[in-house]
Amino acid sequence: MSEKLLIPLYGDEVAPRFDLAGEVLIVALDDDRTIREDRIIVVSQASAEGLCHLILKEEIGAVICGGIEEEYYQYLKWKRVALVDAVIGPWKAALAAWVDGTLAPGSILYPRRERHEC
């Protein structure tokens, strides 16, 4: 069964905040988790309510996002949407990690500092 995924965006990154994302990426995945289709939607006005409405309208199965308020987190869970929140990093890396099955809440997808940097 195919799966639809939504990632709120901030440029090339997963948006730090769900409620403030000005655009979202919607990805349709096949059963084997290969990307069948992806598109970016610019939202007219950033809001958590607006995104929740879009998620339900588009029949999204999973959301990868940064910070999200408990109220909207619980609402989406109740609507049987899978959520991986507090994800930090480029959206491409987040999507790749999701496809690999390695993405978890709080994942940081930026490079680690070299030892001499600290």
Place this chain on the structure above:
Amino acid sequence: MGTVGSCLPRVEGLFQESIALQALIDDIPMGIAILDENLQVTLLNRALCALTGFSQELAAAYRVPCRHVVRSRICAAGCPARKMRTDANPVSVDTDIIDRERQRIPVRITLAPVAGKGETPAGFIETVEDMRPYRELGVRASQAYSFGEIIGKSPRMEKVFSILPAVAQSDSSVLVTGETGTGKDLVAEAIHGASGRAKGPFIKVNCGALPETLLESELFGHRKGAFTGAVENKPGRFQLAHNGTLFLTEIGDLPLTLQVKLLTFLDDQVIYPLGGAKGFQADVRVIAGTHRDLETMVQEGRFRQDLLFRLNVVRVHLPPLREREDDIRLLLDHFLNRFAEKFGKAVGGFSRDALTLLTRYEYPGNVRELRNIVEYAVNVCGETRIGADHLPAYLAEDRPGTGGMASSPDASDPSRRSLSSLDGHKPEETWSEVERRMILDALVRAGGKRTKAAQILGWGRSTLWRKIKQHGIDAP
């Protein structure tokens, strides 16, 4: 983690031995983040870790941009650090964050550049203050029928109260109009206090109090040598109000030449001190107040129309007290409680006669006059209730026209007017004689206490002292 912790920076030269910077900032009870030039977090203190739920270990291990750690609203709206030069002033913004517990928390973020060698900062210091305790305090302090220090329950004031929170939250210029004594200053302060600039300075300038040349220097500042006597650089009020609010009271008295300069500032937010070629980018919200009819002044050519349009983005008009009948009793009780507590008097209310006089009076000096009447009455009253005989005598007089628009300069000072009327002031008396009698009367009322007498007269203690000597009064 131990490896990461062991290579954290240390502070040398400040104490006898070097200490870990982490330990130093951990003891500060406000969230602090140190960012590099790319806005990546290099150090978080304990308070910020507690507030955001993000750990110092993760910040040290990964190159995480600040926006993913703090997750504030301003990160999405456009981080102020992006435009900061190395010599920029700190920027303070009221906003909110979402922590790891998925809670939205109101915060105040202040961002300051760390000076580098070039024009771009070497890094940034960010402080994040949890505003929840202040919000709770604010809710407790707020009363029904009030906004800031302003009180009222009349429909006219309810209308004002309904727009003030929205006005405060916007950053537009505000024009506060209303007769003398209606509370324009309080409104300006309340707007500032409820705005995102609340922690910034609130600077008030009376445009009618200084001559034109002094006012220009006062408002815009001057450079050393700009004019005779300018022996050093002086920042103007605009500069002092940076990140805050500048309240220009009696804007109608602003000379035309300065109106142009103010207009220029409102357009490009840059001020040029007298004698200085380099401008200063001032982030200042301007609130103007006046009791004058600016539209008429525009028609008469005494006020610039374009400045009026620029200031009149939001207008708050405060009704005179005679149009706020419902509020008179509320204000009387409010000021009675306040002054009874201040002066340590057990005055608990007004007699029926006193209330009749007080509610029938038209208050040309508006709330200020009402407040002064109550202050006077509480001072004079030696009983538990304020009677008609404790009130200034002019309240009992039938004085046509007292409800007019303009009031005399001392219309709101009951002590002065009551002294002349109560004590049988003779028209042939000179001012010096009247003043002497006023001082004596105030001293008698204050039981010989000069501080209290000075309060009754509305003077400073030193003014009273000087005048006592001048009149040769043998005061205790």
